[in-house]
Amino acid sequence: MSDERRRRILEQIASARDPVTGTDLAHQFKVSRQVIVQDMAILRAAGAEVTATPRGYSMAPTRTTKAIYREVLAVQHGRDMIEAELTALVDLGIRMIDVIVEHQVYGELRGLLMIESRADISAFLSRLEGAEPLSALTRGVHLHTVESSRPGAIDEGRTALWELGILLSAH
Secondary structure (H helix, E strand, O other): OHHHHHHHHHHHHHHOOOOEOHHHHHHHHOOOHHHHHHHHHHHHHOOOOEEEEOOEEEEOOOOOOOOOEEEEEEEEOOHHHHHHHHHHHHOOOOEEEEEEEEEOOOEEEEEEEEEOOHHHHHHHHHHHOOOOOHHHHHOOEEEEEEEEOOOOHHHHHHHHHHHHOOEOOOO
């Protein structure tokens, strides 16, 4: 029964256009959300390329022959600049993969963002209500892994963040 459920979960995630939430999977399979979390851990341990994002589970994107440019950008800002930061980048066609902070006890902490549109920004900001961003742990200093398929987009993003006064290094 558990193996069959996990097989069906993988099929559903693979065929979905958008990420599938753990809550939706729990309702569909009539199990608790914790059972879904355990199923995901088992599937990943078995090699399934499932990605957990703030919007739900999805299959890890497959790389195409299309060039992907990827960099890590260092920024510092308060909560009041989150929307401006994200908007500046996604409007240039840049995808925000994650946020990374360096914690004095735990070392590197990373949160998947997978933000690539204004709709994603809106959903992220809604989830952030009543919570603290990871960057609150480091007085606003954090890193973002970003990517784009367009040459020069990340350089343009770096310039936009510099103009916002939040980029820590121009390069």
